[in-house]
Amino acid sequence: MKQLFILTVLVGSLLACREHESIFEKSADERVAEAISTLESQLTAPPNGWVLRYQPVQESGTYVVLLDFEEGDDLRIRTDFQFGEENFFDQTITYRVDNSLGLELIFENYSFFSFLYEQNNASFLAEYEFDYVNETPDGDLVFRSKTDPSSPTTLVFQPASAEDVNLLGRELSSDLSTFLNREAIPTLFSSIYRLDYQNQDLTFYLSFNEFLRTVSFNFVSPDGTGNGREIDFTSPYIIRENEIILEEPLTENYFGQQLDISAIQFGSISNFTYNLCDTVLTANRFSTSIDSAPTILENTLFDPLGANVLEQVDFYFCLNDNIFQNGRSIGDQVNTDVEGSLAMLLYYEESVNDPFYALGFFIVNENGTVTRALREFTPTLDGNQLQLAYDSTFTLLQDTTGVFNEANIDKYLNMFAEGEGVYLYKVDDETYEMYNSCNETSFVFFHN
Amino acid sequence: MKILNALLFALVFLISGSCYQEDPVDKEIIQVELSDDPLDQFIQTEFLDKYGIAVRYRFVDRYVDPANRVAPPRRELVREALDFLLEFWIEPYLQVENGEEFFKAHVPGEIVLIGSFIFNDDGTVTLGLAESGARITLTEVNNVDDTDPVWVIRQLRTIYHEFAHIVHQRYNLPANFQQISPRGYTSPGSWFTLTDEEALQRGYVSPYATSSFNEDYAETVAHILFDDDFFETFIDQADDCTDQACIERNEGRALIRQKFNTVIDHHTQNTGVDLLEVRARIQEKF
Numbered sequence: 001m002k003q004l005f006i007l008t009v010l011v012g013s014l015l016a017c018r019e020h021e022s023i024f025e026k027s028a029d030e031r032v033a034e035a036i037s038t039l040e041s042q043l044t045a046p047p048n049g050w051v052l053r054y055q056p057v058q059e060s061g062t063y064v065v066l067l068d069f070e071e072g073d074d075l076r077i078r079t080d081f082q083f084g085e086e087n088f089f090d091q092t093i094t095y096r097v098d099n100s101l102g103l104e105l106i107f108e109n110y111s112f113f114s115f116l117y118e119q120n121n122a123s124f125l126a127e128y129e130f131d132y133v134n135e136t137p138d139g140d141l142v143f144r145s146k147t148d149p150s151s152p153t154t155l156v157f158q159p160a161s162a163e164d165v166n167l168l169g170r171e172l173s174s175d176l177s178t179f180l181n182r183e184a185i186p187t188l189f190s191s192i193y194r195l196d197y198q199n200q201d202l203t204f205y206l207s208f209n210e211f212l213r214t215v216s217f218n219f220v221s222p223d224g225t226g227n228g229r230e231i232d233f234t235s236p237y238i239i240r241e242n243e244i245i246l247e248e249p250l251t252e253n254y255f256g257q258q259l260d261i262s263a264i265q266f267g268s269i270s271n272f273t274y275n276l277c278d279t280v281l282t283a284n285r286f287s288t289s290i291d292s293a294p295t296i297l298e299n300t301l302f303d304p305l306g307a308n309v310l311e312q313v314d315f316y317f318c319l320n321d322n323i324f325q326n327g328r329s330i331g332d333q334v335n336t337d338v339e340g341s342l343a344m345l346l347y348y349e350e351s352v353n354d355p356f357y358a359l360g361f362f363i364v365n366e367n368g369t370v371t372r373a374l375r376e377f378t379p380t381l382d383g384n385q386l387q388l389a390y391d392s393t394f395t396l397l398q399d400t401t402g403v404f405n406e407a408n409i410d411k412y413l414n415m416f417a418e419g420e421g422v423y424l425y426k427v428d429d430e431t432y433e434m435y436n437s438c439n440e441t442s443f444v445f446f447h448n
Numbered sequence: 449m450k451i452l453n454a455l456l457f458a459l460v461f462l463i464s465g466s467c468y469q470e471d472p473v474d475k476e477i478i479q480v481e482l483s484d485d486p487l488d489q490f491i492q493t494e495f496l497d498k499y500g501i502a503v504r505y506r507f508v509d510r511y512v513d514p515a516n517r518v519a520p521p522r523r524e525l526v527r528e529a530l531d532f533l534l535e536f537w538i539e540p541y542l543q544v545e546n547g548e549e550f551f552k553a554h555v556p557g558e559i560v561l562i563g564s565f566i567f568n569d570d571g572t573v574t575l576g577l578a579e580s581g582a583r584i585t586l587t588e589v590n591n592v593d594d595t596d597p598v599w600v601i602r603q604l605r606t607i608y609h610e611f612a613h614i615v616h617q618r619y620n621l622p623a624n625f626q627q628i629s630p631r632g633y634t635s636p637g638s639w640f641t642l643t644d645e646e647a648l649q650r651g652y653v654s655p656y657a658t659s660s661f662n663e664d665y666a667e668t669v670a671h672i673l674f675d676d677d678f679f680e681t682f683i684d685q686a687d688d689c690t691d692q693a694c695i696e697r698n699e700g701r702a703l704i705r706q707k708f709n710t711v712i713d714h715h716t717q718n719t720g721v722d723l724l725e726v727r728a729r730i731q732e733k734f
Contacts, residue, residue: 096506106508107507109507109523110521110522110563118518118519118564121571123567128519129507146509147517
């Protein structure tokens with residue numbers, strides 16, 4: 001039986017022993033080189049390059065990108081993206097068409113794409129390596145992100161016309177960046193801007209995310225004060241020439257006025273002055289329009305949502321690391337100055353019979369006990385501006401025998417109350433920024 | 449019968465094997481056209497021709513672990529980063545006895561430049577990598593600024609650290625190195641919970657040095673070379689200790705002193721290069 005099996009294998013082997021015929025006319029290397037060359041030719045073919053409307057993640061806006069691939073390995077990338085002082089208006093980098101599991105396109109040097117990619121510790125899910133998918137019947141080239149872990153972003157390169165350079169809104173991007181960075185109050189983290197309708201009794205309070213290209217409508221008021229209603233509406237946008245176009249329009253009736261906001265047109269940017277901390281400061285103002293209705297978009301310190309912050313809860317804490325001066329944490333300095341302290345505490349108990357307003361520190365003593373070293377204060381709340389008049393003595397809670405340096409605690413309590421006090425901003429339902437504009441200090445509080 | 453079976457098997461294998469066509473061995477050698485890019489030419493003359501180092505500055509994903517995320521270097525900053533390496537890494541070795549021979553014999557074949565940090569899945573970042581003595585990966589090229597002491601120190605620490613790995617990968621660790629502070633090493637993934645002070649009290653030059661014997665060696669070498677306060681911080685005993693922390697720092701220094709001596713001896717014996725001479729050349733540059 002065994003011999004029969006072996007003989008069968010032997011005969012099979014003999015029959016199989018014939019020349020291998022390739023099903024391809026060319027070798028694998030030749031076919032890969034040809035495929036790479038074909039894609040390179042496709043990329044360099046359009047005389048005006050390609051236009052890409054790039055939305056790296058669903059929650060972001062869309063960036064218009066012009067791509068001009070040169071023969072060889074140069075790639076010119078033009079965008080209208082500016083973030084802070086860095087702009088990516090016109091860059092030339094090198095690219096490579098390569099072969100891995102399929103054809104891929106790699107942007108080899110740092111560019112607008114890698115800037116987006118490295119945001120949030122490179123977890124933003126933008127990309128600069130792409131898998132080639134196909135060419136559509138319209139001549140568009142379709143690529144897919146090589147690095148997205150799931151649901152990879154699809155990118156469609158469309159042949160650009162000579163006029164497509166006009167799609168880029170660089171002037172608006174630049175002006176908007178200047179406006180959003182608020183030269184007068186650059187260290188305020190919270191983003192709050194006021195949009196006034198000129199011919200209607202309507203004011204919106206907005207925030208922008210310049211990097212993500214999103215705009216949020218947070219509050220609407222018929223008289224520009226804290227009266228009005230909260231809105232929870234955010235839309236990604238795309239910049240086109242002198243306007244931002246919302247991906248999703250805001251359609252709603254506010255105080256009897258039906259609105260359909262799908263875009264904001266931007267006109268000229270100008271300055272206005274105002275007094276803050278006995279200093280005359282300059283802020284920016286945009287003349288804008290919405291659906292032909294003239295509007296003004298300007299910087300403001302007023303946040304109607306911030307005005308209600310202290311009504312919501314009565315105890316807040318701010319970890320030492322969450323005290324920022326000129327935009328940088330001064331937590332280490334606080335730790336040194338107020339030995340054993342972990343956080344700043346704010347009590348705002350508005351009880352009619354027994355109100356309790358106090359600010360101070362949570363201190364762990366050397367013996368392990370806790371002292372809450374507080375100064376009670378009399379508050380004056382005007383809109384979202386809180387001013388404090390401290391009592392002359394400390395109030396101690398828990399271990400009242402704790403030893404601490406009063407002067408060093410006062411240093412930070414005065415930093416909080418100095419000048420015109422703090423402006424209150426709601427970051428989210430649990431987080432509030434309290435900003436002293438006179439010494440540019442931000443205290444980021446949470447409620448317990 | 450068994451012999452017959454064996455013969456039949458052998459016959460089958462011979463027939464099968466003989467089916468393959470002969471592979472031609474006279475393939476034409478692929479000629480690569482040299483780049484006329486000034487940056488590539490600089491790399492060719494200053495790194496490849498002189499030391500056999502290929503510098504990879506254009507992004508290729510196989511140089512990076514697929515689990516990590518990086519941004520490529522800004523092309524316009526690559527030359528500046530390379531000048532920095534020439535001045536602070538290569539030149540000091542060339543200026544000391546046996547240094548040039550040592551450098552050329554041990555230098556890795558590839559340097560990979562990364563623009564950003566290497567971002568890891570666990571939220572930490574990697575400053576640099578040495579892989580089997582063949583490749584060193586340097587990060588943070590996009591922040592190049594040789595007037596910024598923070599950037600300079602971080603880069604020097606990384607490059608000397610990674611280069612030190614190549615030495616122990618070639619010659620093993622000094623004989624008694626692992627017995628000097630065996631109880632101070634941290635459990636995997638927890639080194640970053642230590643402060644510099646705690647690491648010093650345990651007998652290490654940095655918290656990262658507590659992560660393994662190899663990292664301890666590389667960190668010790670790197671600190672010997674780049675840290676101008678090395679002796680004050682890690683070697684010299686404080687005479688006037690009045691508190692427990694000071695006493696514990698001195699105990700740590702005693703351990704580091706043992707490591708220092710064994711590292712210097714081991715390096716000199718195996719490579720002929722005195723690390724203290726190299727340190728002196730580096731410190732002259734500040």
